[in-house]
Amino acid sequence: MRYAMLIDTLKCVGCSDCVVACQTENDVPMGYCRDWITEVVNGQYPNLDLELKSERCNHCDNAPCVRCCPTGASHKSTGGIILVTANECIGCGACIESCPYDARYQHPEGYVDKCTFCHHRLEKGQLPACVSVCPTNCMYFGDLDNPNSEVSQLLNNRKHKTLAPEAGTKPQVYYLL
Amino acid sequence: MLSIILYSNMNTTRRKFIKISALGLGGVATTTSVINMFGSNSVIEGLAINNIEKKYKRTATYCEICFWKCAAWAYTDEEGKLTKIIGNKDDPHCNGRLCPRGTGGVGMYADEDRLKTPLIRTVVNGEQTYREASWDEALDLIATKFKAIKKEHGAEALGLLKHGCPGAHFEHLFRAFGSDTMAEPAYAQCRGPRETGFALTFGSWVGSPEPTDIRDTKCLVLIGSHIGENMHNTQIQEMSEAIDRKATIITVDPRLSTAASKSNYWLPIKPATDIALLLAWMNVLIEEGIYDKKYVEKYATGFDELKEHVRQFTPEWAYGITTIKPEVIRKTARAMGAASPSVIIHPGRHVVWYGDDTQRERAIAILNALLGSWGRRGGFYFKEKINVPSFPHPPYPKPKWNWEELGEKYPLAQMGITTELIRASIPHKDNKYPVKAWMIGGTNITKSIPDKKLITKAIDALDFLVVIDTMPMDVTGYADVVLPECTYLERCDILRSATNREPNIAIRLPVVKPKYNSKPGYWIAKEIGMRLGLDDYFDYKDMKEVVEWQLKELGTSLEEMKKIGVKKYPRKSGPLYLVESEEHEFPTASGRIELYSHDLKDLGFDPMPLYTKHPEPPQGYYRLNYGRAPMHTFSRTVNNPNLSALKDENKLWVNPKVARIIGLKNDQKVWLKNQDDIISTFAIKVRITERIRWDSVYMVHGFGHRDKRLTRAFGKGINDTELISRIFVDPIMGGTGMRGNFVAILTENPHKNIEV
Missing domain, CATH: 3.40.50.740 (Rossmann fold)
Structure with missing residues (x-):
């Protein structure tokens, strides 16, 4: 099993519903977030391109946060999901520095926190909160090891990219173009 | 390339990170003991078990954060604490997916700044x-x-x-x-002109939610309508489906709106010239014979007058006014013609712009009529609602005068x-x-x-x-x-x-x-x-x-x-669309779609829309445009803790050319002064972006709150409404046009003695 998330940049309007849904689902403390929206504008008026997209932990196959964690709190779990075991985390912040996506933050209680692909919802057969709420339906989630899954099919048929591929992290959040 | 992070609190996270890291170890110690209670190593697993064990109760509600009123389930835990709000899957307003405001409804309840007692x-x-x-x-x-x-x-x-x-x-x-x-601002400050304009043409209001059949459309035309920045839920969802189906999207907007960026054609029109473009589109459809002839013949009246009327309004004529090239006007008109009747020229919602708004909405309605889209699949469907009976009460007394007499100047x-x-x-x-x-x-x-x-x-x-x-x-x-x-x-x-x-x-x-x-x-x-x-x-x-x-x-x-x-409930009023084999009477005076309006003519107004020139910004001033952000409704949500965390202030969008002339930097605080020397109460941060024209500035409406009791919203950004002092009243229905105000950018604090 290899979990992956796909986000269709042609449909994302950057409304940030995914951010709010994550906060209420995962009790993310006020002032912090596990996912966020970015905007990129290219060109000069009126020849312009605008890309809006939702970003989060990329659950990398080759995760620098896991490699640099001195206690093993950051680890790879079922389906390639990167998790942090809070009571093994000493809050040293090495993982925060190592992440090329700036996807981690230190929780007020001391441990490091980030997107879990709503691992607790997956166990119940539900989609991650952000995917299930998105009003544009621009987010997809599934198993890349299954060639018939919606995510596998979409990656086969659509142009796509990952963020900072040059970092060699093999991200598992894909952006459809 | 300009890249910015929008709507997130990653920046504050960074700041807080430094503050909190000193306390890190203590924090971990406390956390450990809490987590161990669940007999698990991981917070996440702990939460998961916690979630499964907790008995959540769900209660039916519908959202009140905007007028879309999506139905939802609000979840409470075993202590009765409100935890989250999720859309109701069976609701056609949301299909189980709320927008950020609906999801953030928990914050409206939790807001500690609420009014507490009379x-x-x-x-x-x-x-x-x-x-x-x-x-x-x-x-x-x-x-x-x-x-x-x-x-x-x-x-x-x-x-x-x-x-x-x-x-x-x-x-x-x-x-x-x-x-x-x-009265309510939803009419004369918002959608009034479109209701009147469409009623004059088709005999029916557009109403809310709009009966736009975006889900099946082949061509969606947006004119100053910001789907994606407004979160009118069904419209967003269906536009997204239309993108998937590769429908043609044409957006007319002086600003690269979110919708414009999703469009096949973005027409960066010069502000205040929309009617000229609409007339030129009619000209192309009629001159090239690519309108829905059968539909117009069967259902409409006044075509000959219209044809004569728009003959002069060629794309070449419109080019000089709108700055949109004739070939683009023709190409987009042909795209609409090809998609007819599954085409929607969207009526918009906040349409009080320049005082000739009913006429602009008439032009939009007429264009829809030429394309045969009213009452057609992929155009506009025939809407229906349930009449909820009033709880029995005696008849209301008849007042001597009411809202109608108050508005008698506007027939x-x-x-x-x-x-x-x-x-x-x-x-x-x-x-x-x-x-x-x-x-x-x-x-x-x-x-x-x-x-x-x-x-x-x-x-x-x-x-x-x-x-x-x-x-x-x-x-x-x-x-x-x-x-x-x-x-x-x-x-x-x-x-x-x-x-x-x-x-x-x-x-x-x-x-x-x-x-x-x-x-x-x-x-x-x-x-x-x-x-x-x-x-x-x-x-x-x-x-x-x-x-x-x-x-x-x-x-x-x-x-x-x-x-x-x-x-x-099952429909009772008949099919969603016109049935070709049957006659149909439109609820207008003539029973037909009125391309030429005798009602308007009799009242001394233009029976068919005309372009009129509107004032332009004087030297050193910029047209003040305003709009929406997806996580806020009007000025009502800015203090909501969940939503203010996403966006707690508005920024002034400025074209890089303008920034260069004035010497502005990103996030620099500026004040605005309008053409009547009204100066903004608060300052606003500059956002330099190519997404806006050099003759305009833009900000999201609803910020700049003056009440200190709104602790998160007070003094953040500028209230656009206070700078709108020149009103262009629509003589037909009394709408207050608000897009003709111009502002100068002040880099020095004009409120010398006041600390703001």
Whole structure:
């Protein structure tokens, strides 16, 4: 099993519903977030391109946060999901520095926190909160090891990219173009 | 390349990270003991087990954060604490997916700045202030004042300004007391011109939710309509489907809006020239013969006049006005023609721009008629709704005059005009319809009505002003009595019944108990009603009794609705679309679609739309454009903790060329001065972006709150409305055009002695 998330940049309007849904689902403390929206504008008026997209932990196959964690709190779990075991985390912040996506933050209680692909919802057969709420339906989630899954099919048929591929992290959040 | 992070608090995270890291180890120690209680190593697994073990209860509601009113399930844990709100899958308004505001509804309930108890204006040591009062005292005072005003001036002198569900309860109270003096900014400050323009053409309002069949359209044309920045849920969802289906999207906007960036064609039009483009499109459709001839012949009247009328309006003519190249005008017209009749020229929603708005909406309606899209799949469907029976009450007394007389200067106004009600509240000799007191419910009117001088003058002259709200909005600061309403999550309310493809109703039940000393709108209306001797009009214990009775009449029950939240009914008015083999009578005077309007002609207006030139910004000034952000509704949500975390201030969009001329940097604070020398109260941060033209600036509406009781919103950004002092009134329906104001950018603080 290899979990992956796909986000269709042609449909994302950057409304940030995914951010709010994550906060209420995962009790993310006020002032912090596990996912966020970015905007990129290219060109000069009126020849312009605008890309809006939702970003989060990329659950990398080759995760620098896991490699640099001195206690093993950051680890790879079922389906390639990167998790942090809070009571093994000493809050040293090495993982925060190592992440090329700036996807981690230190929780007020001391441990490091980030997107879990709503691992607790997956166990119940539900989609991650952000995917299930998105009003544009621009987010997809599934198993890349299954060639018939919606995510596998979409990656086969659509142009796509990952963020900072040059970092060699093999991200598992894909952006459809 | 310009790349920025929007709508996130990653920056604050960084700042907090530094602050908190020193405390890190202590924090971990505490965490460990908490986590071990769940017998697991991971917080996440702990949470998961916690979630599964906790018994969540869900309660049916529908959202009140905007007018879309999506049905939802609000979840509470075993302690009764509100945890999250999720869309109802069976609701055609949301299909199980709320927008950020709906999801963030928990913040409206949690907001610690809410109004907590009734307040009465009083004078202490010569200074005006509020004192806390009991409900009895506040309601008794309102009843005494209302009775006195009725005795002296008649009940008609009581004016109601309203929006949303609370409005419905106070409407009933007012009608029962003998006043139909009411208005809401949703008409003359928002969608009025399109309702009047479409009614003149097709005989029907567009209404809300709009009956645009985006789900099946082949071509969607947006003119200054910002789907994606406005979060009109169904429209967003269906536009997304249209993108998937590779429908053609054409967006006309001087700014690269979100929708423009998703479009096949973005027409970066010069502001205030839209009618010229619409006329040129008609010209191409007719000259090239690519309009829906059969449809026009069968259903429309006035085609020959229209053809003659638009002959002169060639794409070459429009080029000089709109700056859109003739070949682009032709290409886009052909794309519409090819998609006909599955094409939508979207009527928009906030359409009060330049004062000729009904005529622009007429042009949009006529274009739709030429393309045969009204009543066609992929165009506009025929909407239907359930008529919810009123709980039995005696007939309302007939007022001597009402909102119609107030707006008599505007012959085709179809709802109360707020600005006319406001004008009637300013004493003057020839005032036939003097208004002496207001009740305001569910609208922050001082922030939605332009021309602050006018509204301030009216408020000063009032004998009495009551404001009902959940938050200490700007308008509450003007009230004699402020009543704290509980949020939609804390009350039973009227049934939602809105037009749609399938008629349906939705229920709103209390999820949690009202916080503080707040009360539901229906309770407030009933209590005032009882004090006014209107017992017969409020012959029920509570809203639940009313709703239960109505549900029974509608062939369902409270029990059933508790389980389903939304109930759909089969259509009774006929098919969704026109049936080709059958005749169809449109509800206009002629029974046909009126391309040429005799109604307008008879009243002395242009029977067919014409382009008129509007003022342009003088040297050193920029056109002030304003719009929406997806996580906010008007000025009402800026203090919501969840939503303000996403966006707590607006920024001034400035083209890089302009920034260079003035010497502006990103995030630099500036003040604005408009053409009438009105200076913004607060400063706004600059956002330099190619997404805006060099002759305009842009900001999101609803910021710059002046009330310190709104701790998260106070002083953040600029209130666009205070800079809108030049109003272009639509002579047809009284709409207040607001897009013709120009601002200069001030880099020095003009409020020398005031710390802002």
